[in-house]
Amino acid sequence: MKKNTWQYNTHNTLKGADKCNAFFHSKQFEDQNFPIKIPLEFANLIDKNNPNDPLLKQVISTETPGFSIETPGFSIEPLEDEENAPVAGLIHKYPNRVLLIASRVCAIHCQYCFRQNFNYSGHDAISNWQAIEEYIYTHPQVNEVILSGGDPLSLSDEKLQGLINNIENIPHIKNLRFHTRSAVVTPSRITAELVKMLGKTRLRIVLVTHVNHANELSDKFAEAIGQLTKVTLLNQSVLLKGVNDSVSVLSTLSTDLFALGILPYYLHLLDKVSGAEHFLVEDETATKLHRELGKKLSGYLVPRLVRDENLAAKTWL
Ligand code: SF4
Numbered sequence: 001m002k003k004n005t006w007q008y009n010t011h012n013t014l015k016g017a018d019k020c021n022a023f024f025h026s027k028q029f030e031d032q033n034f035p036i037k038i039p040l041e042f043a044n045l046i047d048k049n050n051p052n053d054p055l056l057k058q059v060i061s062t063e064t065p066g067f068s069i070e071t072p073g074f075s076i077e078p079l080e081d082e083e084n085a086p087v088a089g090l091i092h093k094y095p096n097r098v099l100l101i102a103s104r105v106c107a108i109h110c111q112y113c114f115r116q117n118f119n120y121s122g123h124d125a126i127s128n129w130q131a132i133e134e135y136i137y138t139h140p141q142v143n144e145v146i147l148s149g150g151d152p153l154s155l156s157d158e159k160l161q162g163l164i165n166n167i168e169n170i171p172h173i174k175n176l177r178f179h180t181r182s183a184v185v186t187p188s189r190i191t192a193e194l195v196k197m198l199g200k201t202r203l204r205i206v207l208v209t210h211v212n213h214a215n216e217l218s219d220k221f222a223e224a225i226g227q228l229t230k231v232t233l234l235n236q237s238v239l240l241k242g243v244n245d246s247v248s249v250l251s252t253l254s255t256d257l258f259a260l261g262i263l264p265y266y267l268h269l270l271d272k273v274s275g276a277e278h279f280l281v282e283d284e285t286a287t288k289l290h291r292e293l294g295k296k297l298s299g300y301l302v303p304r305l306v307r308d309e310n311l312a313a314k315t316w317l
Pocket of ligand 1: 105106107108109110113114115116149150151181182210
C-alpha cells in the first residue's frame with residue numbers, strides 16, 4: 001500500500017485505547033462505548049501535552065461519562081428517522097430533496113455523534129439502489145440528493161462514481177450534496193481522481209464539510225479543498241462544551257473557513273445522545289453566544305443556529 005494515500009492513512013487509523021495510549025504517550029485513555037477511531041491526519045493535529053486539546057476531546061474522553069441512559073432528555077437514539085424513510089436507505093422529509101445513507105462507515109468516531117447507535121442494517125443506498133431510483137423517479141419534485149451516512153467519502157472512488165452516475169441519470173435531479181467529515185479529518189481522501197469526478201458531472205455539487213474548531217484546518221486540508229474549484233463549499237459544526245463554546249473560538253473558525261473558500265452554514269445544538277452529556281451547551285447559552293457572534297462577524301460568516309429534528313429536518317433558533 002502506497003504511503004500517505006488515503007487508503008494507507010485509513011489502514012493506520014488509531015483504533016482502541018491501547019493504540020491511543022501508545023500514540024499519545026499516555027496511560028489515561030480507556031475504551032469508550034462508541035469505539036475510539038482517530039485517523040492519523042487528525043491525530044497529528046492534537047497537542048500531545050494538552051489533555052484539554054479541543055480536537056482530542058471530540059474523539060476520546062477522560063471524563064468517561066459512560067453509558068448513562070438515565071440522564072433526563074438523553075437517549076441511545078435521539079433522532080427517529082425510520083418514519084421518514086419510505087424506502088430503506090432513503091430519508092424524505094422536505095419536498096425538493098432526499099437524503100441517502102451512502103455508507104455506514106466514518107473515518108473518525110466523534111464521541112458526540114447522534115448516530116453512534118443507529119442500526120444501519122438494511123439502510124444502504126447502494127445495495128438498495130433499484131428501489132431508491134424508482135422512488136425518486138416517481139417524485140419529480142425532488143431536485144436534490146444529499147449523500148450522508150456514515151460518511152459518503154468513505155466509499156471507494158469506484159462506488160462513488162457508480163452512485164453519481166446513477167443519480168445523474170435521473171433527469172430532474174439538479175444538485176448533489178455531500179455531508180462529510182472525512183474531507184477535514186482525512187484530507188488525503190480528496191484525491192485528484194475525486195476532484196476530477198466531482199468536476200465532470202452535470203450535477204451541481206455542494207460539499208458540506210464538518211469542522212468544529214479552527215485547529216482542524218490543516219495545510220493539507222487547505223491544499224485539498226483548494227482543488228475543488230467547481231464545488232460549492234459550506235460547513236456545519238456542532239456546538240460542543242469545552243471544544244468550541246466561545247465567541248472567540250467560533251469567530252476564528254468562521255474567519256478561517258472563509259479564508260479557504262468555505263461558508264459557515266450550520267451551527268448545530270447537540271443531539272442528546274447518551275454518553276455525550278458533558279458536551280451539552282444549554283439553549284440559553286447557545287443563543288447568547290450566537291447573538292454575540294452576530295455582533296462580531298459579517299452576516300455571511302455567522303452560521304445558522306439549528307437543532308436537528310432528524311437526519312433531514314432542522315429547527316432554526
Ligand atoms: S463523522 Fe459524522 S456520522 Fe461519523 S461519527 Fe462523526 S459525527 Fe457521526
